[in-house]
Amino acid sequence: MAKKTPKLASAKEAGVHAVDFVDERTSISGTLRWVMFRPIPKGTNWFYTLGTATMVAFINQVITGIVLGMYYEPSTTRAYESMKYINNEVFLGEFVHGMHRWGSSVMVILIFLHMARTFFFGAYKYPRELNWVIGVALLVLTLLMSVTGYLLPFDQRAYWASVVAMNIAGNAPLIGPFTPDIALGGPDVTTLTLSRFYIIHMMLIPGAIIALIGAHLYLVVKLGTTAPPWVRADKVSADLKEHEG
Amino acid sequence: MNQREKEEYLREYAVLKSAGKPFFPYIIVKDGVMMIVVIGVIMLMSIMLGGELTAKADATTTTYAPRPEWYYFWAFELLRVIKPPYLVSLATVGIPTIAILLLILLPFYDRNPERHPLRRPVATTAGIFIMGAMFFLSYLGAEAGAPSQVEIGPPPAIAEAGGATMLKWDAGRKLVAQSSCGGCHKIGENGNDGPGPPLTEIGDRLKEGAIRETLINPTRPMPSFAQLGADNIDKMAFFLASLKSGGEGKGTTGGGAEGTGEESEGGSTPGQSPGG
Amino acid sequence: MSDRRPEQSKYTLDRGIPGAFEGETITRRRLMVFAANATAGVAIGGVVLAATGFAAGQPFVEVDTGWHDVGPLDEIPDDTYLPRVITLDPRTGQVGKSTIYVRRRNEAVDTEKPDKWNQIIAISSRCMHMGCPARYVQAAKNFVCPCHGGVYDFRGEVAAGPPVRPLDRFYTRVVDGRVQVGKRFSVNSQIERFSPRPPGQPLDGIGQYLYPSRPTQRKIPGT
Numbered sequence: 001m002a003k004k005t006p007k008l009a010s011a012k013e014a015g016v017h018a019v020d021f022v023d024e025r026t027s028i029s030g031t032l033r034w035v036m037f038r039p040i041p042k043g044t045n046w047f048y049t050l051g052t053a054t055m056v057a058f059i060n061q062v063i064t065g066i067v068l069g070m071y072y073e074p075s076t077t078r079a080y081e082s083m084k085y086i087n088n089e090v091f092l093g094e095f096v097h098g099m100h101r102w103g104s105s106v107m108v109i110l111i112f113l114h115m116a117r118t119f120f121f122g123a124y125k126y127p128r129e130l131n132w133v134i135g136v137a138l139l140v141l142t143l144l145m146s147v148t149g150y151l152l153p154f155d156q157r158a159y160w161a162s163v164v165a166m167n168i169a170g171n172a173p174l175i176g177p178f179t180p181d182i183a184l185g186g187p188d189v190t191t192l193t194l195s196r197f198y199i200i201h202m203m204l205i206p207g208a209i210i211a212l213i214g215a216h217l218y219l220v221v222k223l224g225t226t227a228p229p230w231v232r233a234d235k236v237s238a239d240l241k242e243h244e245g
Numbered sequence: 246m247n248q249r250e251k252e253e254y255l256r257e258y259a260v261l262k263s264a265g266k267p268f269f270p271y272i273i274v275k276d277g278v279m280m281i282v283v284i285g286v287i288m289l290m291s292i293m294l295g296g297e298l299t300a301k302a303d304a305t306t307t308t309y310a311p312r313p314e315w316y317y318f319w320a321f322e323l324l325r326v327i328k329p330p331y332l333v334s335l336a337t338v339g340i341p342t343i344a345i346l347l348l349i350l351l352p353f354y355d356r357n358p359e360r361h362p363l364r365r366p367v368a369t370t371a372g373i374f375i376m377g378a379m380f381f382l383s384y385l386g387a388e389a390g391a392p393s394q395v396e397i398g399p400p401p402a403i404a405e406a407g408g409a410t411m412l413k414w415d416a417g418r419k420l421v422a423q424s425s426c427g428g429c430h431k432i433g434e435n436g437n438d439g440p441g442p443p444l445t446e447i448g449d450r451l452k453e454g455a456i457r458e459t460l461i462n463p464t465r466p467m468p469s470f471a472q473l474g475a476d477n478i479d480k481m482a483f484f485l486a487s488l489k490s491g492g493e494g495k496g497t498t499g500g501g502a503e504g505t506g507e508e509s510e511g512g513s514t515p516g517q518s519p520g521g
Numbered sequence: 522m523s524d525r526r527p528e529q530s531k532y533t534l535d536r537g538i539p540g541a542f543e544g545e546t547i548t549r550r551r552l553m554v555f556a557a558n559a560t561a562g563v564a565i566g567g568v569v570l571a572a573t574g575f576a577a578g579q580p581f582v583e584v585d586t587g588w589h590d591v592g593p594l595d596e597i598p599d600d601t602y603l604p605r606v607i608t609l610d611p612r613t614g615q616v617g618k619s620t621i622y623v624r625r626r627n628e629a630v631d632t633e634k635p636d637k638w639n640q641i642i643a644i645s646s647r648c649m650h651m652g653c654p655a656r657y658v659q660a661a662k663n664f665v666c667p668c669h670g671g672v673y674d675f676r677g678e679v680a681a682g683p684p685v686r687p688l689d690r691f692y693t694r695v696v697d698g699r700v701q702v703g704k705r706f707s708v709n710s711q712i713e714r715f716s717p718r719p720p721g722q723p724l725d726g727i728g729q730y731l732y733p734s735r736p737t738q739r740k741i742p743g744t
Contacts, residue, residue, distance in 0.1 A: 036269035041261035044272065049279035056280045060287055076613040080301040087296055098291030106287050108316050119351075119372050122360030126246050126254060129352035136349045150314060159302035159616060160311030160653065164668065167652040168320075170719040171337035173731040180719050181580040187717075187737050189304075190613050192579070224262055225272075229360035233260035303615040305606045307646050307656035310667035324651065325669045330685040333650065333721055391667040393656065424660035428672040429681055437670035440681045466680065468661045 034221070041227035047121070048225060050114040055213065057107035061145075062206065064100040072152065074198035076191045079154035104146055111139055123226040131219040134212055141209050148201040151194065162189055162197075250358040310391035318386030319379045325389060328439070390435035392427030395419075400487050417484025420477055424470060432488070441467060446490040453486035581736050588694070588701040591623055597641060597700060599625035602657045604646075607702055620646040621691055621702060622657050622664075630676060633712040638744060643691035643702050644677045650684040652720040664688060678710065685723040687712065692741060706740040716740045 023029045071090055073082040086093040115135065118124050124132035151162040166189075170180040185192030246254075266272065303309075313321050320341065327336040355368060362369045390396055395418050398404075403414045421427075427436030431443040447456065460470045460478050470478060533541035533550050541550075589607040597603060602622035610617030622644045626635065631642065648655040648666035655666040655673065663680055664673035670682035677688035687710065692703035707715045709724035716734035718724065723732070 036273075037267040039262050039265040040268050040272045041258070041265045043261075044265075046275065046279070048272075049276050052276040053279045053283045056283045057287070060284060076302075076616055080298070083298055087298065094296050095288075095291055097296030098294060099287050101296050102290035102294060103287045105314075105316070106283065106290070110283070116372070116376070120362045120369065122362070122365065122368075124352045125355070125358070125360060126251050126352075132352050133349055136345070139348075140345060146314060146316075153298055154302045155299040156302055156306070156309050157299045157312070159304070160309060161313050164311055164313070164651045164653060167720045168324075168337040171334045171721045173334065174733070176338075176722060177718060177732050177735050181735055181737060182577050184580070186580050187584060187719075187735075188609070189302075189616055190610060196576075224258065227258070227261045229362065231261060233257040301615065305615065305618045305620040307604065307620055307654050309654055311653050321669075324683065328670070328683050330679070330683055330723060333683050333685055333723075336683075337651075337721060392665055392670070393667055423658070425656075425658035425663060425665040425672075426661075428658075428661065428663060428665040428670075437672070437682060439670075468663065470660055473660055 038221060038224065040225050041231065043228050043231035044225060045228065047117045047228075050110060050117055051220070054107060054110040054114050057103055057110055058209065058213070060103045061100060061107060064096050064103065065202070065206075067096060068100055069202060072198075074152070074191075074194045076154065076194055079152065079194055083153045083155075104149065107142060108146065111142060115139065121226065121229055128219070128223055128226070131216060131223070134216045134219070138209060138212050138216065141205050141212070145201060145205050145209070148197040148205070151189070151197050152201065154194065159189060162193075246356055246358045254358070308393070310393065315383070315387065318384075319382035320386075322382040322386035322389065325386070325437075388434050390433070392425065392436045393422060395422040395427065395432050395435050397433040397488070400489065403487055413480055414484055414487060417480035417482070420473070420481045421484055424473070424481070429467070444485060444488060446488055448486045448489040451486070453482050456485045457482040583739065584737055586704055588703045591621075591643075591700050591702050594625075594641075594695050594698050594700050597623055597625050599627040601659050601662075602644070604657070605643075605702070620654070622646060623693070623700065623702070636744070637694065638692045638703075638741070639690075640695060641693035641700050642676075643693045645689040645691065645705060647689060647720060648684060649679075649686050649688055649707075649720045650682070655688065676712070677708075678712075685721060685728070686710065686725070689717060690714075692744075704741065705738065706744075714740050714744050 068086065071082060071086050071093075073079055083097070086097055088094075118132065118135070147162075147165050150165075151158045166180040166184055169183065170176045172179065181187060183193075183196070184190070185196050320336075323336045323340060324333075327333065357365055357368070359365050397418070399411060399414055403410055421432070422435075426432065426444065429439070429441035430436050431438045431445060433445055436444075451459070457478055459467075460481060462471075463469055470481070473481075530536060531546050531548070533545045533547060534543060536547070538550065586609050591605040591607065592603075602624045605621050605623055606618050607621060608618050624642050626640050626642055631639075633639065644664075646655050646657075646664075647653075648668065648671045650666065650669055650671045653666050653668035653671075655664045655671065657664050662675045664677060666672070666682070666684070671679070671684040672681040673684070673688055674680040677690070679685075679687060687708050689705050689707050691705050694701050694703065705717045707718045707724060709715065709729070715724050715729060717738040717740070718732055718734065722728065
C-alpha cells in the first residue's frame with residue numbers, strides 16, 4: 001500500500017491538473033455545481049422521475065436508431081429486405097430492432113404520464129408556463145417521429161398506416177392537397193417518400209427534439225423542481241424550526 | 246395569477262427549496278433506479294414481443310385491413326364514429342388541432358393560482374374526462390374488427406353437434422364474411438354499425454326461413470344475394486339464425502380468426518370476388 | 522429617472538440606448554442594425570431558399586403515368602368488375618402498382634354522358650375516405666373498405682359510411698380491340714370529372730375550391 005501511494009498520488013495529481021486545465025478555460029465547475037447541487041424541495045416522490053424516464057427512453061431511441069441506420073437501406077425495393085436482414089441475420093438484430101420499436105411505445109406512454117403528472121400537480125403554472133409549452137412541442141415532435149418512423153420497415157402495416165396518415169394530413173382546407181405532395185415527394189408513397197421520411201426521422205426532428213430537451217432541462221434547473229401541491233411551506237418551516245431547535 | 250399571488254408562490258417555493266436536499270446524489274438516485282426500470286421494460290418487451298414484420302408493402306392489395314399503432318387507436322375510432330362526410334375534416338384535422346392548441350395554451354387560460362388537484366375541481370374533472378374518453382375510444386378502436394371477417398365462435402349446441410352441422414355453420418360464417426355483410430351490418434366485433442341493423446343477435450328476431458327470404462328478396466337499399474345460389478343462401482341463413490343473445494361462444498374467436506385467415510394473408514392476389 | 526436626457530437628441534448616448542458610445546448617432550445605429558440583419562438574412566436566406574426549392578419543388582413537377590394495357594375488350598363484362606393491376610412506376614416494385622376494377626359501360630346503370638373516355642369504366646381501389654384498399658364484392662355488388670366503414674355501390678358512389686366522394690376513376694380507351702387505362706381523375710356525386718385529389722377531399726359544393734387541384738396531376742382538359 002505504502003509503495004503504491006506515490007504512483008497513485010501522481011496519477012491523481014495529473015487528473016486534477018487536467019480538470020483544472022479545462023475548468024480554468026471554461027469555468028464549467030460553477031455550472032456543474034449549479035446543476036448538480038441545486039436543492040430539490042422536500043416531498044418529491046416517484047412521480048418526479050417520469051421526466052428522466054422519458055429522456056432515457058429517448059436516449060434509447062437515439063442509440064438503437066443510430067445502429068439500426070448502419071444496416072438499413074431507405075429504398076422501396078431494398079428497405080424491407082434490409083429489415084429482414086437485420087431481423088434474421090445480424091447479431092442481436094431483432095433485439096435491437098425490437099428495442100427501437102417498443103422503445104417508441106414506452107416513450108409515448110411516459111410522455112403521457114409525465115404530462116398527466118404535470119397537469120394534476122398544477123406544475124405548469126407560474127413561473128413554469130414556458131416549460132409546459134416546450135413540453136407540448138416535444139410531444140408533437142415525438143408523434144411526428146412515430147409517424148415518419150412507422151413507414152421505414154416498409155411492410156404492409158407501415159405502408160398503409162402512412163397512406164392513411166398522409167391523407168389525414170391532407171384534409172386541412174386550402175393547404176390540404178399540397179401537404180401530402182411535399183411530405184411524400186409526389187402524389188404517392190415512393191422511394192422519394194422513404195428517403196424523405198428517413199432523413200426527417202434521422203436528423204431533422206431528432207435535432208429539434210435534442211435542442212428542445214436542452215431548453216426544457218435548462219428551465220427545469222433554472223426554475224427548480226416543483227414540490228407536490230400538498231406540501232405546504234408553513235408546515236415545512238415548522239419542521240425546520242423543530243429540527244434546528 | 247396577479248402579482249401578489251406570483252410573489253406568494255415564489256416565497257412559498259423558496260421556503261420549500263431551502264428545506265430540500267441537493268439533487269446530487271439524493272434525488273438522482275431515484276432517477277437512476279427509474280432509468281434501470283425503463284431500459285429493463287424496453288428490453289423485456291423487445292425479447293417478448295420482438296421486432297416482427299408483416300408482409301412486404303404492396304399497393305395492389307384489396308384484402309389488407311390497415312390498422313394504426315395502438316396510441317392512435319383513439320383517432321382511428323374517431324374516424325370510424327364520425328360518419329357524415331361533411332364532418333370528416335373535423336375528425337382528421339379539426340379535433341387534433343383544437344386538442345393541441347388547448348394543450349399549448351393551457352397555462353394561459355387556466356389562471357387559477359391553486360395547484361392542488363382537489364382544489365381545482367374543473368381542471369381535474371376535465372383532465373380525468375379527457376383521459377377517460379381517450380381510453381374508451383382507444384378500446385373501441387382496438388376492438389374493431391375488419392368488416393371482411395366474422396370472428397364469432399359457434400354456439401354451444403352447434404359446437405357439440407359437430408360434423409356436418411358445424412361444417413355448414415362455418416361455411417355460412419365464411420360466406421357472410423366474404424359477401425360483405427359487414428359493410429352495412431355489425432356482426433359481433435366485426436362490421437360497420439349501419440346503415441343496416443346489427444346482426445349479432447339476429448336469431449332472436451328472425452327465424453331461419455325469414456332470413457333466407459330477406460337474403461333473396463330484401464327491402465332496398467340491401468342488395469339481393471339470390472345469385473349466390475340456394476345452397477349458399479341456406480348456409481348463410483343457417484349461420485345467421487344461430488346468432489342469438491347469450492348463446493354464442495364469444496370468447497372462442499380462435500376458430501373465427503383462422504377461418505378467414507387466408508383472406509387477409511393473400512395480399513398479392515388482388516380482388517378474388519368470392520361467390521361471384 | 523432623475524437625470525432625464527432630452528428625448529430627441531440625435532446621439533444614442535443621450536437616449537440611453539444599450540451599447541451606446543460617444544459620437545454614435547441614431548441614423549448610424551439604424552444603418553448598422555439594418556446592415557447586420559440584412560447581410561445575415563441574405564446569406565442564410567439564400568441557402569434556405571435553395572434548399573426549400575430543392576426539397577419542395579420536385580413534388581410539383583407533373584407526373585405522366587402513361588397508358589397501360591389491361592387486356593382485350595371482349596374479356597371485360599358489363600355486370601361485374603375485373604380486378605387489374607397497372608404499373609404506375611416500374612422502379613418502385615409493388616408500391617408502384619395499383620389495383621383497378623374494370624367493366625364495360627352499362628347503359629342500364631351508368632347515367633353520366635358517354636364520351637370516348639368512358640366506354641370502359643375503370644375504378645380505383647383506393648377508398649376516398651382515407652385511402653385504405655377497398656375491395657369489390659360481387660355477391661353484394663358493392664365496394665367495401667376495411668378501415669372506417671366506407672361502402673360504395675356498383676357505380677362506386679358512396680352507399681354508407683364517411684367517404685366524401687365516389688371512388689376515383691381512370692380514363693380508358695380502346696386501341697385495336699385492347700383496353701388501355703390512362704390518368705386517374707376524381708369525380709363528384711354527379712360523376713363529373715375533376716383533376717385528381719387525394720382521398721378525404723370532397724368535390725361537391727365548395728369542396729372543389731376548399732381543396733384545390735395540384736399541378737402534379739391534371740385531368741385531360743375539356744373532359
